[in-house]
Amino acid sequence: MxxxxxxxxxxxxxxxxxxxxxxxxxxxxxxxxxxxxxxxxxxxxxxxxxxxxxxxxxxxxxxxxxxxxxxxxxxLGLMVRKINADGSLKIVDIGGINYHSIEGESVVIHTRDNGEYTGVVCCNSHSLHVFKDAATLERTSENMHIMIDEKVSCAEDVQKLGIRVGDHISVNPRFTVTKSGFIKSRxxxxxxxxxxxxxxxxxxxxxxxxxxxxxxxxxxxxxxxxxxxxxxxxxxxxxxxxxxxxxxxxxxxxxxxxxxxxxxxxxxxxxxxxxxxxxxxxxxxxxxxxxxxxxxxxxxxxxxxxxxxxxxxxxxxxxxxxxxxxxxxxxxxxxxxxxxxxxxxx
Ligand SMILES: [Zn+2]
Known part of the structure; x- marks a missing residue:
């Protein structure tokens, strides 16, 4: 052995x-x-x-x-909680994701008819130039949203893509192995x-x-x-x-x-x-x-x-x-x- x-x-x-x-x-x-x-x-x-x-x-x-x-x-992952009026997505986590770790990360929204759309996870106070609490707002599902990488400006635009409440969202894992043998990945x-x-x-x-x-x-x-x-x-x-x-x-x-x-x-x-x-x-x-x-x-x-x-x-x-x-x-x-x-x- x-x-x-x-x-x-x-x-x-x-x-x-x-x-x-x-x-x-x-x-x-x-x-x-x-x-x-x-x-x-x-x-x-x-x-x-x-x-x-x-x-x-x-x-x-x-x-x-x-x-x-x-x-x-x-x-772990996310799900579409609600399609917001501005065309962004409200999200809920599955399995206990740490929202701090996915802010700014790319995601894929998987629709019921096998469509895939990319997006990015943002804090509601997403810009230091615009929001006084951009650095301090607690990162929770209530305070985060997803911007879809498509030209959408209202809920109807998003629905036309085939995205629905309850669709799964996967987070870019970023798998890397270093020369020294460390594996870094979600x-x-x-x-x-x-x-x-x-x-x-x-x-x-x-x-x-x-x-x-x-x-x-x-x-x-x-x-x-x-x-x-x-x-x-x-x-x-x-x-x-x-x-x-x-x-x-x-x-x-x-x-x-x-x-x-x-x-x-x-x-x-x-x-x-x-x-x-x-x-x-x-x-x-x-x-x-x-x-x-x-x-x-x-x-x-x-x-x-x-x-x-x-x-x-x-x-x-x-x-x-x-x-x-x-x-x-x-x-x-x-x-x-x-x-x-x-x-x-x-
Ligand atoms: Zn486990």
Whole structure:
């Protein structure tokens, strides 16, 4: 196992492609197709359930036990709240976006008939030359709007474009990898996690590895609104969520390590399973930290909250500035992917 390599180039390229496909919560058709195609190309047989969750089953040596690994495909985003009389758009956020981080950013408005229009996110007090409170007005959905990049001056002009209340709006992710290995992008949450999981799936194929137990890989939707992992197929005994791990003054996690979460805002994770993950990380000399994630939940904690009878754990890549312009390092992704591989085969 220690000789097994994660294909870093593949992982980053896959992550970039995935991040560039908009998937604000509920807007899942395009990202689902990309995932199904990618997993099929890797030699797997993915399937999709009613909710848009995607699955891949990998048979293990022990056919009696099935464990799960889950990462979410949905991201934060916006929706058209109202078409304003001046032809701008009032917006509402989906999943808890930090408005400070998207002011001035380009967006795409996705209409019901597959139209796409670009626009820009503005504060209502958008110019220091015009508004005394341009620097101080609180950045909230009430105080922000979108200017569509079309010649529109009234609500009727906007309606003629096919834009309606309730249309999804995706935010330009700005994916970049630096020479020093930092990944700067929106939606590293959780497309960085998904890329780490898919890199693990590729490593299993590349090295002809057979997991110890059956492993059901899940790629969920609706995690950012609280129920991504809520429905879990029958027969699963444990579930490990892969998501970003917060980095902050009270967090042990770093942008280079995989964090092994012991508690989040919803649950305390299963002690024997956490112990096992810590032991595997030590045995494989991975950069890791145990940590507490106070700011939210994961697919795994959502799964147990929904009533599934599972042992749960959560691991993830340390990520700076979560739910804003995020940053992590390729080492954190590699440590995450290697820990998953060890979990499958350990
Ligand atoms: Zn997440």
């Amino acid at each position: 220690n000789h097994v390599k994660i294909d870093q180039e593949f992982m980053l390229h896959f992550m970039e492609n995935l991040i560039n496909i908009p998937s604000p919560v509920g807007y899942y058709v395009k990202v689902s197709k990309f995932m199904v195609d990618s997993l099929t190309q890797l030699g797997y047989e993915p399937w999709v359930d009613n909710k848009g969750n995607i699955y891949v089953r990998v048979a293990g040596q022990n056919k009696e036990k099935t464990v799960g690994i889950v990462a979410h495909l949905d991201t 939606f590293i949450d959780d497309k960085g996690g998904v890329a780490a999981v898919v890199a693990t799936l590729k490593a299993l194929k590349d090295h002809n590895l057979v997991p110890s137990n059956n492993v059901l890989f899940m790629f969920s939707q609706y995690e950012e609104v609280g129920y991504g992992g809520a429905s879990v197929p029958d027969g699963m005994e444990e579930l490990v969520a892969v998501d970003i791990a917060s980095v902050g003054p009270d967090n042990a996690g770093t942008e280079f390590d995989v964090s092994i979460c012991t508690k989040d805002a919803i649950t305390v994770y299963d002690v024997p399973l956490v112990d096992k993950l810590v032991k595997l990380a030590q045995e494989h000399h991975l950069g890791f930290q145990t940590d507490i994630c106070t700011g939210g939940g994961t697919d795994a904690s959502q799964a147990v909250r929904a009533g599934n009878n599972l042992r749960v754990a959560a691991i993830g890549l340390g990520t700076y500035s979560s739910h804003a312009m995020e940053r992590t390092h390729v080492e954190a992704m590699e440590n995450t992917s290697k820990l998953l591989l060890a979990y499958c085969c350990g």
